Amino acid sequence: MFNGLSVTEHREGDDLLTAGLGLGGLQSMAPPAFADATAPTAPELRRRAIWSNWRGIADLSPGGGYGSVYGSVANVPGREFSALARLEGARYPHRVLVQVPDAFDHDRRCVVVAPASGSRGVHGAIAVAGAWGLPRGCAVAYTDKGAGTDYFDLDAGQGVSLDGRTAAATAAELAFAPDAPTGSAGVRGVAVKHAHSGDNPEADWGRHVRQAAQFALQALDEAVPQAAPFTFDNTRVIAVGISNGGGAVLRAAELEGDWLDAVVAGEPSIHAGATSLYDYATQAALLMPCALLDASLGPLPQPPHAAQSVPQWTARCASLAAAGLVEGADTATRAASALAQLRATGWTDAALRAGALSVGFDLWRAVSVTYASAYGRYGVGAHPCGFGFAALDPRMAPRAATPAERAAWWSDGSGIPPGAGVGIVDPLMAGPDAIPTDPTFPGLVCLRDLAKGNGGDALRVRAGIEELRAAPPREGLPVVVVHGRDDGLIPLALSSAPYVAMARQAGRDVRFWQVGPAQHFDAFLALPDYGARYVPLLPYVHAALDRVEAYLDGTGTLPANAVIEATPRANGQALEAANLALPR
Structure with missing residues (x-):
């Protein structure tokens, strides 16, 4: 044991x-x-x-x-x-x-x-x-309940040993060493235990x-x-x-x-x-940036700051309207439509105002990416929306991690990228459906479809979510x-x-x-x-x-x-x- x-x-x-x-x-x-x-x-x-x-x-x-x-x-x-x-x-x-x-x-x-x-x-x-x-x-x-910061560097073939130091997969028993062979075609970057273990750890947290x-x-x-x-x-x-x-x-x-x-x-x-968490997180990832522009919410906490946020959130309202996910011909009516949907789910205005922080830190996308992989028990390179994790260059393209970056993952990471030098790789940001003014939107639509769609991947993810349903205490x-x-x-x-x-x-x-x-x-x-x-x-x-x-x-x-x-x-x-x- x-x-x-x-x-x-x-x-x-x-x-x-x-x-x-x-x-x-x-x-x-x-x-x-x-x-x-x-x-x-x-x-x-x-x-x-x-x-x-x-x-x-x-x-x-x-x-x-x-x-x-x-x-x-x-x-x-x-x-x-x-x-x-x-x-x-x-x-x-x-x-x-x-x-x-x-x-x-x-x-x-x-x-x-x-x-x-x-x-x-x-x-x-x-x-x-x-x-x-x-x-x-x-x-x-x-x-760490089966999640944690035991990241594995697929490029270097190194993970984390019991005492937190990095070690080669062949040199020591690691807390996490994924099945994907190092150097396999199309498999590179960083494997994250919560996302890639194949165990759906949340089902076993008790x-x-x-x-x-x-x-x-x-x-x-x-x-x-x-x-x-x-x-x-x-x-x-x-x-x-x-x-x-x-x-x-x-x-x-x-x-x-x-x-x-x-x-x-x-x-x-x-x-x-x-x-479920995945349901409201994917909904919030899509709708909340637009909804927060509704004036009825009043002043939002800072950060995020309006100068940086309003243009991005306005672009999100436009993306949602083009996809038929909100109603309205202008930003104000689109924001009201997004806000009404969130309120109907159960969000209070006070929770929405505090949720601006999660929007500003891109936390909804981070949660959705990791949890979709965990719930569907997907391994490295198998995310249904193509997401992965890696160290990123200034153009946000994957690169090999440095030894210093890799050495600090265990101590500095939060267990869910982005953070500690590990970012989210989203191929849909640069694909044929990419939106220059709202680059994360196509990926978020894909993640949301896993919560509400009827395809095989969506059913697989939702089956994992059903494993989490709580029972009364003893x-x-x-x-x-x-x-x-x-x-x-x-x-x-x-x-x-x-x-x-x-x-x-x-x-x-x-x-x-x-x-x-x-x-x-x-x-x-x-x-x-x-x-x-x-x-x-x-x-x-x-x-x-x-x-x-x-x-x-x-x-x-x-x-x-x-x-x-x-x-x-x-x-x-x-x-x-x-x-x-x-x-x-």
Whole structure:
């Protein structure tokens, strides 16, 4: 079940929670440097991966409140246990990592299990679970849930080994080495595990969480032999995650057996209603740029900035009209038509305004490209719309990656290109149907057809989506769902709300905190306009964990359902506890 076990110690300037960086080091705009950019050491890669995952999840900006109003960056010495774990039936393993603090509380025997958010690597929940569990003396177990940043360079024939360093496919056991032969005609660039494993990992995210918890018990047997054996019967296990990690812990909640004691899911991507992530993401990718031009939405957050966005979004309205996807003879009426379609799906205006960020960062296309490949279980070079991934030259054409670029993929990547020097290759941008003023449009139409069409590829992708449909949590399991009402990436109305309704209809007591105004990305609250519009969601996830812990200890009750009316900090002001209006 677990291969390549590695145990490392982290003390004296290299702790579990921040790799010795502390809050100041995490706040640094520059990543921790490599002594040799082409051959970083395993400790250098770990430190940089921790830095990038903290900064990708939490608002660490001065005045943002982290470390003063909520959260912890305590110095936590201890040991890490790492392995590659394989589920029965899976082609490729997922990474598991367990952090055992030296101050592990033998009397309370607590494990916090945390799947990464998004498609991130194995450290992708450290700001969520590590920051809460490690200072309390709990062990924390992480999994990349079959996605992660184990990219494979098809040109060089190199992937990522257990410790994060690049290695040839023939030289070491890699976390991901795709079947496509290196140098095959038409197969080059970068293979991405989430997209190209052929496993549809999202269908198994609940099982990934349980296997990470099993690995934690095994690690504790080795780390604390005087208190062994550690079992699900004598060790408390709490699962927590946000975004995709939130969806993963809800899928874990439905698994049989009395192995899990409580679940806290923040802003979960979960399929429990009529609309799946792929459905609303491909719709948003096409329509949202045009819809955001409708004046009824009011001022949008910045970025994106109007000077760069309006011409592109106007071109999208024209493309949609030419394809018969919106009505109207001018931009204003076309924008109104696009907006009406999104509202009919369930998008609120608040979520649409926050969704402008995903439009500006081309995130809808990134999600759609990767997930179409994953859901259809397509391998390298087999994407039904022709998409791939590669390092790109200034003309956006594929090129070979440099050794320095390749060396940093594992530590710097988010698991879903573009990013960390890996871009999306879209052959339709330069093909016969290319549109000079809106070059991504043909590819997006193809991706949307996989959600709504009747061809073989569309049926294949939708069959993969059906594997994701959630079931109610195990009866009697405490579950708390926390979601921002303004979430513009995973809209509450299309994810948490139908999940909670489904669970309650099945007789489950799921508690639900709806936080407003909160959107999806705490890290972007460092941008002045976002910090003045929204509050962070992470403090509510930590508060829900506090309440769940008190309930399990017998010293408190589960949190009541709540619609929380928070107040963002004024522009230029620091966040204070009063802004959050945390339920008591």
